[in-house]
Amino acid sequence: MTPLFDTHCHLDFDDFAAxxxxxxxxxxxxxxxxxxxxxxxxxxxxxxxxxxxRVQRSFGLHPYFIEAHQQSHIDWLEAQLxxxxxxxxxxxxxxATCSDYDLQCKLFEAxxxxxxxxxxxxxxxxxxxxxxxxxxxKQVRDQLPDCGGVLHAFSGSYEQAKQWYELGFKLGVGGTxxxxxxxxxxxxxxxxALDALVLETDAxxxxxxxxxxxxxxxxxxxxxxxxxxxxREEDEAIIRRQxxxxxxxxxxxxxx
Ligand SMILES: [Zn+2]
Numbered sequence: 427m428t429p430l431f432d433t434h435c436h437l438d439f440d441d442f443a444a445x446x447x448x449x450x451x452x453x454x455x456x457x458x459x460x461x462x463x464x465x466x467x468x469x470x471x472x473x474x475x476x477x478x479x480r481v482q483r484s485f486g487l488h489p490y491f492i493e494a495h496q497q498s499h500i501d502w503l504e505a506q507l508x509x510x511x512x513x514x515x516x517x518x519x520x521x522a523t524c525s526d527y528d529l530q531c532k533l534f535e536a537x538x539x540x541x542x543x544x545x546x547x548x549x550x551x552x553x554x555x556x557x558x559x560x561x562x563x564k565q566v567r568d569q570l571p572d573c574g575g576v577l578h579a580f581s582g583s584y585e586q587a588k589q590w591y592e593l594g595f596k597l598g599v600g601g602t603x604x605x606x607x608x609x610x611x612x613x614x615x616x617x618x619a620l621d622a623l624v625l626e627t628d629a630x631x632x633x634x635x636x637x638x639x640x641x642x643x644x645x646x647x648x649x650x651x652x653x654x655x656x657x658r659e660e661d662e663a664i665i666r667r668q669x670x671x672x673x674x675x676x677x678x679x680x681x682x
Contacts, residue, residue, distance in 0.1 A: 428666035429459040430651065431673035432644040434517075434549070434578050434598055434626035437463050437481065438472040441630040441641055449643050450476045456645040462677055464517035464549050464578075465506075467491055468499035482677060484514040484549055486537060489521045489530045500536050507544045512678050515541040516549025517578065523553050538566050541575075547676055548575035550595075556582060560589055567593055573676055579628055584614040591622040596672055598626040601642065604635040604653045616657035620665065624673045625650055 432453070442449055453461065460480045466488035474481045485506040487495045507513065518537040520530050541548045548570065552559050559577075567574070577590050580597035587597055602608050603615055615623065627650065629642040634649045651669075655662055 428670045431460040432647045433624045435629045435644045453644040456648045468502040484516045486516040486518040488517045514547045519551035520555040521553040542569035545571045547573040550577045581611045587614040587618040596624045600626045601632040601634045620668045
């Protein structure tokens, strides 16, 4: 069976400091062979080793930590992109629940300029900012590489999903779809083109239904997949194959 790719997992966070090896073992047992660890801060480049799972990372300054970022961190970011020729730019974006929205916008523009210059796909964070984010991405879409990027933790309507898909972006499908109350998002994910979707956990955040308040972990990508299978018409083999291909389109083929 085609393996699974957790396209968004903060495995470098301290939440996993005590048992990261065990977490990776459980992920491996669940059939996960690749994990993308999105960058959130400057100088946070924890090396995570695994013999069986390929752990990749991207570089970015997350809007949630806007107060920690400094102008010089953009230089650091540029140096990382120089040193890591395939690393994506992320996790970046706009968060209306965080402070300094103007500064977030400036920082986001700086990231997009780097993504265009280095021809890297982007990993986008949004919270109550999807229309603004979409408008800004539309403005620069022709400067970004074909792979575009991924709107991580998608939630929203079919119309919103379709707008991202038409820009050539993927939608990160996570724990949200495991909640029956998330009707709009579940309907969107169930009916959008299959090649729009990639799986993610956003661990340690976004626990799946029934595990609220607990730490999430990459092995739970299987629970997200189970909900996806319930929402889709295609059979499991086809869904797994397409998810894998779409993830590789974003983050490189298995042999890179
Ligand atoms: Zn994240």
